[in-house]
Amino acid sequence: MKKDTSAVWKQAIRTGLIGGSIVLLLALVGIIGTFKGRDIISGWISMGQILFLAPIFLFAYNAARRAEAPSKVGTILVGAISGLMSTSIAAILYLLGQIINLRAMFANASPDLYTMLTFGQGPLLGVIILLLAGVLIGAAGAGVLLLPSRIRKALSQAAIWAILLGLLRELLMVVISRWGVVAYLIRWIFAQNGLAPHGAIVVFLIIGAATYWSAGRKRVAINNLPPQQKKKRLVITLVVSGVVLLVLPLVLGIFFSEILDTVGLYILMGLGLNIVVGFAGLLDLGYVAFYAIGAYTVGVLTSPELGLFHLNYWQAMPFAVVVAVLAGVILGLPVLKMRGDYLAIVTLGFGEIIRILALSDWLKPWLGGSQGIQQIAHPWLWGLELKNQTQLYYMILVGIAIAGFIAWRLKDSRLGRSWMAVREDEDVAQAMGINLVATKLLAFAAGAFFAGLSGTIFATKLTAAYPHSFSLFVSINALSLIIIGGMGSIPGVVVGSLVLMGSPELLREFAEYRYLVYGALLVVMMLIKPEGLWPEARRRLELHEAEELAPGTAAQPAPNNAGQ
Amino acid sequence: MAVLVSKKVTKRFGGLEALAKIDLEVKEQAIHSIIGPNGAGKTTFFNCVTGFYTSEEGEIFLGDRNITGLSPDRVTRLGISRTYQNIRLFKNMTAVENILVGMHPHLKSGLFGGILHDPRTMREESEAVAEAMRLLQFVGLKGKGDLMAKNLPYGQQRRLEIARALASKPTMLLLDEPTAGMNPSETQEMVYFIRQLRDELGITILLIEHQMRVVMSISELVSVLDFGQKIAEGTPAEIQKNSRVIEAYLGRGAASGLGENIPVAA
Numbered sequence: 001m002k003k004d005t006s007a008v009w010k011q012a013i014r015t016g017l018i019g020g021s022i023v024l025l026l027a028l029v030g031i032i033g034t035f036k037g038r039d040i041i042s043g044w045i046s047m048g049q050i051l052f053l054a055p056i057f058l059f060a061y062n063a064a065r066r067a068e069a070p071s072k073v074g075t076i077l078v079g080a081i082s083g084l085m086s087t088s089i090a091a092i093l094y095l096l097g098q099i100i101n102l103r104a105m106f107a108n109a110s111p112d113l114y115t116m117l118t119f120g121q122g123p124l125l126g127v128i129i130l131l132l133a134g135v136l137i138g139a140a141g142a143g144v145l146l147l148p149s150r151i152r153k154a155l156s157q158a159a160i161w162a163i164l165l166g167l168l169r170e171l172l173m174v175v176i177s178r179w180g181v182v183a184y185l186i187r188w189i190f191a192q193n194g195l196a197p198h199g200a201i202v203v204f205l206i207i208g209a210a211t212y213w214s215a216g217r218k219r220v221a222i223n224n225l226p227p228q229q230k231k232k233r234l235v236i237t238l239v240v241s242g243v244v245l246l247v248l249p250l251v252l253g254i255f256f257s258e259i260l261d262t263v264g265l266y267i268l269m270g271l272g273l274n275i276v277v278g279f280a281g282l283l284d285l286g287y288v289a290f291y292a293i294g295a296y297t298v299g300v301l302t303s304p305e306l307g308l309f310h311l312n313y314w315q316a317m318p319f320a321v322v323v324a325v326l327a328g329v330i331l332g333l334p335v336l337k338m339r340g341d342y343l344a345i346v347t348l349g350f351g352e353i354i355r356i357l358a359l360s361d362w363l364k365p366w367l368g369g370s371q372g373i374q375q376i377a378h379p380w381l382w383g384l385e386l387k388n389q390t391q392l393y394y395m396i397l398v399g400i401a402i403a404g405f406i407a408w409r410l411k412d413s414r415l416g417r418s419w420m421a422v423r424e425d426e427d428v429a430q431a432m433g434i435n436l437v438a439t440k441l442l443a444f445a446a447g448a449f450f451a452g453l454s455g456t457i458f459a460t461k462l463t464a465a466y467p468h469s470f471s472l473f474v475s476i477n478a479l480s481l482i483i484i485g486g487m488g489s490i491p492g493v494v495v496g497s498l499v500l501m502g503s504p505e506l507l508r509e510f511a512e513y514r515y516l517v518y519g520a521l522l523v524v525m526m527l528i529k530p531e532g533l534w535p536e537a538r539r540r541l542e543l544h545e546a547e548e549l550a551p552g553t554a555a556q557p558a559p560n561n562a563g564q
Numbered sequence: 565m566a567v568l569v570s571k572k573v574t575k576r577f578g579g580l581e582a583l584a585k586i587d588l589e590v591k592e593q594a595i596h597s598i599i600g601p602n603g604a605g606k607t608t609f610f611n612c613v614t615g616f617y618t619s620e621e622g623e624i625f626l627g628d629r630n631i632t633g634l635s636p637d638r639v640t641r642l643g644i645s646r647t648y649q650n651i652r653l654f655k656n657m658t659a660v661e662n663i664l665v666g667m668h669p670h671l672k673s674g675l676f677g678g679i680l681h682d683p684r685t686m687r688e689e690s691e692a693v694a695e696a697m698r699l700l701q702f703v704g705l706k707g708k709g710d711l712m713a714k715n716l717p718y719g720q721q722r723r724l725e726i727a728r729a730l731a732s733k734p735t736m737l738l739l740d741e742p743t744a745g746m747n748p749s750e751t752q753e754m755v756y757f758i759r760q761l762r763d764e765l766g767i768t769i770l771l772i773e774h775q776m777r778v779v780m781s782i783s784e785l786v787s788v789l790d791f792g793q794k795i796a797e798g799t800p801a802e803i804q805k806n807s808r809v810i811e812a813y814l815g816r817g818a819a820s821g822l823g824e825n826i827p828v829a830a
């Protein structure tokens with residue numbers, strides 16, 4: 001299909017300008033500066049440079065893809081123009097920076113940034129090089145489009161892996177220090193700072209070749225497999241992932257266990273919130289309240305500091321969960337008639353009320369006020385005190401397994417269908433004979449159950465509960481991870497939690513920009529992939545039935561005149 | 565014998581009287597139509613019967629039972645089921661799941677059954693799915709069960725909505741403009757299908773319809789509403805000749821000149 005040529009150029013220019021604006025944003029916010037010191041390939045390229053170049057490259061690729069230019073030269077040209085536009089924005093930033101002092105407004109518009117933009121050359125030569133680089137990078141981005149898709153896949157996978165390995169070098173070093181001989185092999189690909197150049201080549205070759213090979217194989221979707229094979233594959237997957245999860249903290253060590261614990265607690269919370277928001281469609285912004293109630297109840301019941309009760313963790317935990325569930329029902333009752341935005345506002349208030357109560361002087365004798373509760377008991381199991389990150393990891397894992405199982409079973413049950421019907425259309429759901437009161441309260445209670453459980457583990461892990469641990473951001477994190485993972489999807493909760501809670505822990509530099517990245521990620525997700533990273537899959541009942549029922553009994557032959 | 569009786573049902577919205585003392589009797593296993601110009605109160609009447617609205621005055625009986633003011637879920641459990649003027653399926657659920665939700669009142673499993681999968685729950689679920697398959701076949705949607713409701717074409721969505729309504733095993737079905745937006749051949753299929761519902765399943769049918777050709781060919785009795793009042797009732801032939809009905813549809817001037825020429829396929 002031929003497009004109007006002027007429209008194609010306009011498109012290329014526009015795409016390039018957007019890419020340039022993103023570079024501008026990354027630079028002025030300071031992300032590029034933060035990562036400047038992080039070499040990906042030692043002495044060759046740093047993460048800062050990648051963050052500077054990648055948007056230009058990707059947007060040029062995109063511009064070329066959309067343009068659908070008939071000739072190869074045309075495609076490359078579109079990419080080059082897009083790239084030129086992107087870097088011209090950077091050039092304007094540089095020139096502007098020479099004339100007026102941008103630093104008064106943007107602390108990150110530093111001489112260092114300007115040096116990077118001009119590749120260390122003078123003003124005139126630097127700008128020319130910058131623009132030329134834009135043309136080349138843009139052309140390269142468009143050039144990738146001309147490659148066969150197998151090679152393209154191999155290249156992109158290899159690049160992603162190289163960047164990941166380079167970024168996570170330090171953490172990997174800590175991990176592999178326990179691995180003996182393997183450690184030597186892996187160390188060989190790294191330099192003091194990032195990947196060694198020869199290491200980068202090796203990674204590129206290995207990952208690229210592996211991707212190239214696997215992309216050529218025919219894949220059969222698991223749903224289209226014959227049932228026995230499907231079952232076999234499912235069992236293998238479960239066993240393998242089970243074993244991996246069990247040995248993970250032993251292989252990775254304490255630091256990673258700590259991260260996994262945080263991620264795990266959010267998975268547990270997310271599984272609960274997923275029932276409330278994802279299944280039943282009740283937008284709950286005060287979800288942290290139940291997490292806090294779980295934590296504080298365990299604190300009150302076990303802490304000798306308060307001296308109110310002297311239960312151990314296992315005795316206190318059921319109480320804490322029950323209290324959280326009751327709180328869920330109590331919150332549920334007044335909001336039964338509310339929908340959408342109104343519900344969100346009221347639940348938001350509820351979350352804040354709980355936090356402020358915990359902080360108040362009024363309840364200080366019981367909840368400890370701003371000092372919180374210390375000396376919360378660790379759980380004991382067969383004479384062993386579960387106190388370090390690895391031990392607690394297993395406890396959280398068991399919690400997730402139980403919660404995941406319950407959520408998975410409920411999803412396809414009569415109750416799960418009622419929840420989804422309420423989410424889709426409350427009035428019609430009621431007209432189908434669904435009792436709205438019971439259905440909504442059960443959703444709130446189930447959500448509170450998991451959050452309460454998660455809160456008890458959080459309290460015992462910290463051996464303390466402070467009011468400031470239960471701010472609104474916990475609710476927002478939990479909600480964001482569900483949206484990123486995919487509303488109503490159970491694997492989506494795990495993926496979302498790993499991405500949102502895990503990656504900032506791995507990349508400490510990012511922690512500063514956490515909420516900026518969240519916001520950007522949410523917007524991008526809504527635009528590009530609104531169903532989430534791992535969207536919910538509906539169960540296929542009809543196929544399933546056809547296999548199980550013998551042909552004679554499959555369906556009573558109801559005469560069907562309609563349609564003839 | 566009358567299945568559904570409404571006695572002087574009145575519904576007001578602010579100062580507007582949407583329904584004024586509507587008396588209506590629907591005979592068992594009848595196909596009874598309600599017609600009337602836009603805004604006459606037809607759907608409001610449906611909403612009063614099914615418990616979406618509570619009428620200010622009057623009473624509604626299902627058999628001997630007074631159902632005035634009951635909530636929609638209770639009314640459904642007593643055997644009245646409905647479809648909607650603008651299709652209201654659960655869009656992000658599959659066709660089978662839509663029907664399974666319709667079966668809700670007849671299933672028993674609760675929270676723990678759903679989690680533990682005890683034998684009773686499993687039996688109930690597999691029977692429910694089998695029944696849903698039968699309903700799918702009955703409405704001519706065999707093979708579409710695993711599609712999302714929103715991905716079905718318009719005509720099939722209408723059928724699925726009826727299948728969902730049938731899933732609650734109603735004694736009475738309220739259809740709100742089942743042929744709206746359909747082409748003539750689809751409409752013809754729907755007419756057959758509605759007859760089939762009555763003849764084979766013995767369900768009493770009350771329907772709101774705009775296409776006069778449909779109303780005249782299918783109904784045994786037609787009630788006409790205009791500005792919230794019942795202005796006429798009778799067999800299709802009687803209604804076609806009724807001057808008040810013609811007036812309501814075409815205005816006073818037209819009534820004298822046009823005689824029995826009621827707008828066909830409005």
